[in-house]
Amino acid sequence: WNGYNFEDAILISEKVLKDDIYTSIHVAEFEVTARDTKLGPEEITRDIPNVGEEALRNLNHDGVIRVGAEVHPGDILVGKITPKSETELAPEEKLLRAI
Numbered sequence: 001w002n003g004y005n006f007e008d009a010i011l012i013s014e015k016v017l018k019d020d021i022y023t024s025i026h027v028a029e030f031e032v033t034a035r036d037t038k039l040g041p042e043e044i045t046r047d048i049p050n051v052g053e054e055a056l057r058n059l060n061h062d063g064v065i066r067v068g069a070e071v072h073p074g075d076i077l078v079g080k081i082t083p084k085s086e087t088e089l090a091p092e093e094k095l096l097r098a099i
Contacts, residue, residue, distance in 0.1 A: 032078045039083035048079045
């Protein structure tokens with residue numbers, strides 16, 4: 001190799017890159033629970049309001065990520081809907097509920 005070198009630099013051959021020598025697979029396990037809340041039960045579903053079809057592309061009909069799907073940061077893994085009250089609570093009401 002001729003030319004300039006930079007500190008902390010690494011050179012690899014194109015063959016190593018194409019053969020995926022320095023590739024890794026990361027596996028993480030996540031658990032989600034649908035609970036009963038004061039306003040009703042949470043629901044695992046694919047029908048999430050205000051979410052586009054592109055964001056739901058990897059969910060199966062039950063709302064869970066498909067086996068073998070390639071996921072990226074920010075992807076939805078499980079569609080879960082939590083019941084909300086009809087009106088937004090005032091800060092004082094939120095504090096009272098928290099106590």
